[in-house]
Amino acid sequence: MLNIVLTRIDDRLIHGQVVTAWAKITKATRxxxxxxxxxxxxxxxxxxxxxxPNTIKIGIHTAADASDILKxxxxxxxxxxxxxxxxxxxxxxxxxxQIKELNLGxxxxxxxxxxxxxxxxxxxxxxxxxxxxxxxxVHVFVxxxxxxxxxxxxxxx
Amino acid sequence: xxxxxxxxxxxxxxxxxKSAELIVGDLEGAVSVGLHRGDxxxxxxxxxxxxxxxxxxxxxxxxxxxxxxxASPYNAAAMASQNTKAKFRCITGLSFPMLLEALTMRDGFxxxxxxxxxxxxxxxxxxxxxxxxxxx
Numbered sequence: 001m002l003n004i005v006l007t008r009i010d011d012r013l014i015h016g017q018v019v020t021a022w023a024k025i026t027k028a029t030r031x032x033x034x035x036x037x038x039x040x041x042x043x044x045x046x047x048x049x050x051x052x053p054n055t056i057k058i059g060i061h062t063a064a065d066a067s068d069i070l071k072x073x074x075x076x077x078x079x080x081x082x083x084x085x086x087x088x089x090x091x092x093x094x095x096x097x098q099i100k101e102l103n104l105g106x107x108x109x110x111x112x113x114x115x116x117x118x119x120x121x122x123x124x125x126x127x128x129x130x131x132x133x134x135x136x137x138v139h140v141f142v143x144x145x146x147x148x149x150x151x152x153x154x155x156x157x
Numbered sequence: 158x159x160x161x162x163x164x165x166x167x168x169x170x171x172x173x174x175k176s177a178e179l180i181v182g183d184l185e186g187a188v189s190v191g192l193h194r195g196d197x198x199x200x201x202x203x204x205x206x207x208x209x210x211x212x213x214x215x216x217x218x219x220x221x222x223x224x225x226x227x228a229s230p231y232n233a234a235a236m237a238s239q240n241t242k243a244k245f246r247c248i249t250g251l252s253f254p255m256l257l258e259a260l261t262m263r264d265g266f267x268x269x270x271x272x273x274x275x276x277x278x279x280x281x282x283x284x285x286x287x288x289x290x291x292x293x
Contacts (some may be wrong), residue, residue: 011197011216012229012232013232014227014232015227015232016225016226016227016231017225032265044236047235047236048232050225050235051227051228052229053227108196108197108198108199109195109197110199115195118194118195119194119195120195121195155242
């Protein structure tokens with residue numbers, strides 16, 4: 001199975017310096033973006049590939065395909081798993097992917113969501129999803145950029 | 158008239174337009190849309206598409222500037238391109254010389270020509286004081 005150095009929720013997905021900063025600090029060599037909708041949207045795949053730092057291998061996959069890759073591929077790569085919502089993380093964990101730490105970096109304010117902290121807004125359903133992940137032993141923390149300190153999400157609930 | 162749209166993190170573009178007004182005066186058809194902390198990227202992309210179509214309704218097209226290649230304003234412009242009717246070009250690395258060039262030269266060029274001209278000015282406008290003094 002692949003070595004996941006960071007699992008991060010950021011609904012802007014790959015954007016400039018933010019991803020570069022995290023890749024640098026985790027010494028990541030590969031980014032796997034997991035999202036059922038984005039993976040089948042050729043244009044979005046193009047945009048994300050264009051925005052990714054060109055020193056890093058990038059792939060965009062559905063939760064099912066990503067689960068396969070993360071569980072069954074073997075290599076020295078250091079992988080960042082990037083998702084838009086905790087729901088995707090729950091799918092990966094349900095498929096047997098080992099995720100113990102979940103970094104919450106950004107979730108935009110849309111209808112149905114309430115602000116939790118700075119640039120993070122969550123809906124009641126997403127809050128329940130986080131709680132289920134915590135119950136399954138996943139440590140969920142907010143850390144928007146590497147320089148910031150990490151805050152346990154439960155402290156913000 | 159070619160529309161000018163700035164897409165930036167926070168109010169970088171808004172501030173730059175204010176500064177440009179001091180030098181150029183007329184800011185008609187020049188608009189800035191900022192992406193603020195906590196904004197949803199898809200909603201921002203919709204606003205971008207709307208701004209492009211509004212500015213581009215005279216059919217001359219829109220020259221879009223973003224502050225940073227690969228960052229969210231840039232990605233939003235790319236996403237918006239699927240939902241816009243007006244023609245646009247998008248230049249990254251927004252700088253003050255580039256913006257002033259766009260504002261002063263847009264009557265004389267086509268959209269493609271203006272884009273090339275602004276990119277050239279953007280690159281050529283980076284100089285160093287003491288190097289320049291040596292040239293004199």
